[in-house]
Amino acid sequence: MPRKGMRSIFFKPSSSSPSTSSSSQPPPSPLHTFSDSMMEQNIHTAESLITEWDDSKLATPLFSGTRQEAKNYLHAVKGLQSAMHYFVKQDSSSATLVRAQFLMQLAMKTLQREFYQILSSNRDYLDSETVSARSSIDFRSSVSDYDDEITASEDDFRISETERVSMLAMEDLKAIADCMTSSGYGKECVKVYIIMRKSIVDEALYHLGVEKLTLARVQKLDWEVLELKIKKWLNAVKVAVGTLFPGERILCDHVFSSNPAKRIAESCFAEITKDGAVSLFAFPEFVAKWKKTPEKMFRTLDLYEAISDRLSQIESIFSSESTSVIRSQAITSLVRLGEAVRAMLVDFESAIQKDSSKTTIPGGGVHPLTRYVMNYLTFLADYSGVLIDIIPDLPQSPMPESYYRSPMRGENTPASELSEKIAWLILVVLCKLDGKAEFYKNVALSYLFLANNMQYVVEKVRRSNLGFLLGEEWLAKHELKVSEYASNYERVGWSKVFASLPENPASQVTAEQAKTCFVKFDAAFHETCRKQSSWVVSDPKLRDEIKGSIVSKLSQKYSEFHEKNRVGLKSIRVISPEDIGKNLSNILCGNGSVDSGSFSSHSSSTTSSSHRSNRR
Template sequence: MADFASPIATYDCEQHVFAAAQHIVKALGASKNLNDDVRRLLADLDTHLSTMTIITETESRGTRELEEQLKFAQQKIMSLESNRAMIWASGHEVASEYLQAVYEIHRLSESLRSLLSNRSGKQKELLEQAHIVLQIAMERLEEELILILARNKQSFEPENMSFRSCEDDVVYEESIASNEDDLIEDTPQRDSSSTEPEERIIDLVHPEVISYIKSIADVMFASRYDQEFCHAFINFWKDELDEYFAVLRCDKLSIEDLLKMEWRCLNRKIKKWIRAMKFIIRVCLASEKRLFGQVLGEFGSVCSTCFVEATKGAMLCLLNFGEAMAISPLRPEKLLSLLDMYEVLADLLPDIDSLFSEDVGSFVRTEFHELLMRLGGTARATFMEFGNAVASNTSTNPFPGGGIHHLTKYVMNYIHPIFEYASTLNLLLGVQVGEEMVEPIGTVDWQNISLKSSCPVARHLRWLTSNLESSLDNKSRLYKDGSLKHIFMMNNIHYMVRKVQGSELAIFFGDEWIRDYTGKFQQHATSYERVTWNPVLCLLRDDGNLGKSILRERYRGFQAAFEEVYRNQAGWFIPDLELRKDLRISTSQKVIPAYRAFSAKSFPVIGDKYIKYSADDLEDHILNLFEGSSMSLHSTRKR
């Protein structure tokens, strides 16, 4: 760069003009032919020229001093401009001298600006030169800022975080469809990330360089290049947040893309979103807020504005994902994921209110609060829709073998993890349509007995199982055999009781519900025995003195009836071992004693020729029932 243009020639020219003017005035004043008015005019002119000469001499001396100072500061700045090595890599002393030179250029610019007047432009050249040097210095400092941030940022890897990858998570969820064969027992489970330890604020850049960064900010702000600093600082951290998304394996997808996504893929992304929300807000944003405060805290609202500008893109991306879930179609398999999302937002609410507490960030707070309410409403509607879907589930064919229906398994396994969401669901189910959503509540005190039977979760779960029972009753009507209808209802209601009894769900359903439904499946067992075996046992009734032929017919009729029952029911299935055992024993206790008594009375009359099965044979056959596979009848009696 060329040296500064010297103002000395201009100054000498002005001095010659003033000297010539004064010489002429003095010569005119020496004339004796002048009147008093002309003499006074020449005297005033001489005084004015003398004053201008003094001012010019003073300004000239000041301009010379400014010129020398400007040259000295310029030399310091330009000496490093040719050397492209980082200024801060050259040592603290070099960096301090450079900043002092920049401050000096700025001070000289202000001084030259104050000297500059409309009547004279001799300081203008120096001022323009100072602006050029200052511009060069600002561009260099902006480059230094980006390099310092890039070379000193603290990186992290997923394995060093408490958040595990969920690429291999296997999810088994299906919706309740008209074809119950599509229903499966496995249901969504609570996201394990909710129990992971909280992260903390970290150093996003090496602590030693923060003072350097702040020094650059101070000098650029002082030189009125604050916008350039903020632009560079904001863009750097915007890009870093994008990198954090990549490390967390979170894709930035539009709402439209998310709504089109297949559920299993979307559910994996929900798990990633939950982890990303906690890490981005509690680690990345909290750490950025601290760093922005350390660097820009002295500049008032500029600090908050820059922080919001740097982070709003990431926040809106995360909120858009939540919005997609909030407006997506209601499907039962989404409930626990919706509750997980709602809970993580509720948990992060204080963090968001703190991070974006100023007016400039109010729109982020507002969007966050509104999303929380919308997700809560969607979760509540999903749970209610699930209950309605259970009630309206229909079948066209009877369920084979009278076993536990897929719908029963799905519903009972579906509601099993709800205990872990009790606080959230009590809040959401307690909110009536049209009411304003209240703040999330804390953990429910389950020692409070009044909550066991009256809380919203308990009422809705009982409503749900009532819908299930009604749906099962409709399905049982598809059986032509009345006995199988009772086996089917006994199996399914017993399964419901077993899932509730001994688990946390018992708190919601209460002892009364357990006693009621236990009585129901027991009643179906009793009804099965009555419908199946009473007609058979009637053939063994004692009508008094019976003749030989009648006794033979009674034996033949009983044996045929028993064989028919066995052929029909051998393929029926009672999955629960204890329930199967209890019904076998109860049936055996009704049939075998009656058969023994009849045999004891009739044997002396008809002998053993017509007796096909012994009491032990019949007992063995009864104790083989309900295995789900047919077995042939056999007799141990010797012919």
């Protein structure tokens, strides 16, 4: 103990001279107790360290190198605080107490400066990713009572240098926050913390592309510009909810963990993140209120899915009352996005119903309306997880149950409701196609048109998530419709050719009758092949099946007649049974202009939806 300190305990002034008049003597001082001496020693020790760091070492941070000096300083401040509590009970206006209060103010000034210095110089080590990565570490196992540096054991190679510095900075901040809060200077500490960390969070969000937009500004944006902002937002929310906000929450909770009720940590976290988080989660609501068209559906679903998938995490991060406005904004955006999706589905159905184009597709190929609707529904099926949450609130149009009802109808589940909605939309477009088939003057071509479009629908369903939603029963029913349309085309389209031959090709006919039949068959066959060379069956498998069926039936009947009546046909040239298949190879291949024309929104829908494959 320093000499001065020893004197303060053991030295006592000499008694007054006996000759001194008792009337002139000061009143006897109260007994100087051991506790008095200990508290005075606390003040003296604190004064030595506090004045030294206030004056002589300003260029050197207190919390640098080994932590022994920092530990001694914090211990001295704690002793000073104990002395202040002690003397305030003795005499709240004593010079000793005034002196202690002055020293405490100097100490808090120093600690506030150190607090700022640690936050400022360790920005790169206190980033959210590093803090989040070490959240599972028990700091007590890595920090030995704040005496030593944080060290990794020989067999613990998980702690990198960056993580070590990060953990040490967090411990320094916690130690200072504990000291300042317990000394009654929590507001000063919190103020510095909020200013520093809020600037870091706001800067991080800015670099992620998060802007403080207004509804009016968003509504004035072109869709191309807005879509770019949506793409940035989707990445931003992934980072913000995944690491930025959790890391900030962990840091706040650790630095201010000495507050049992966590009020300080919650308050700090709210002030630091509120502005940025509200701006982040308000953007989807603004998009939801943008002009609603079916082509905007998929980006709207991207936003809905991004919030929905992270809602439980958002509610966990912002669980306190002070951050309720953030939770509320996220939920509001989710609700508005759901409403927008439902409105766009209604508009989508309405657009199909209102399509009144009477232009026929050359060759009876797949109609652009069919392509547009089925491509749209295929993309839509990729969002079945979130659509299940949205569809139940969608008004359902009356429809024939036997046609659209899902096999799961007895379960009355959201998944079955989605399946039924998809089935209904397909039914709507198929009904429109039935009407468009009537625009063809050739009945056979009408059936071929229906077969082509139904086959396209079936293949789109089978090769996408639509197949899972609609099920095998639906597919089997519609595959049967394809076969029916193909059979009707074959029956009507080749009726003249089949009718040119006797009903019983093996029956006995005269040579003149045979000659007439061969001439009629040859003319009808070549005329039909010529006409149908401009017709088209888009699906190669279906085309081969149709041709195979025609060849099989026609060759069998013609071969029998040819075999029975070919004698005496030298005067005319007839087609041989073997050449029938060769001639049929040229039909149903189209002329290259089969799928010209477009549905009003096809191109924009395809463009806006193509992001799905690479958006994650």
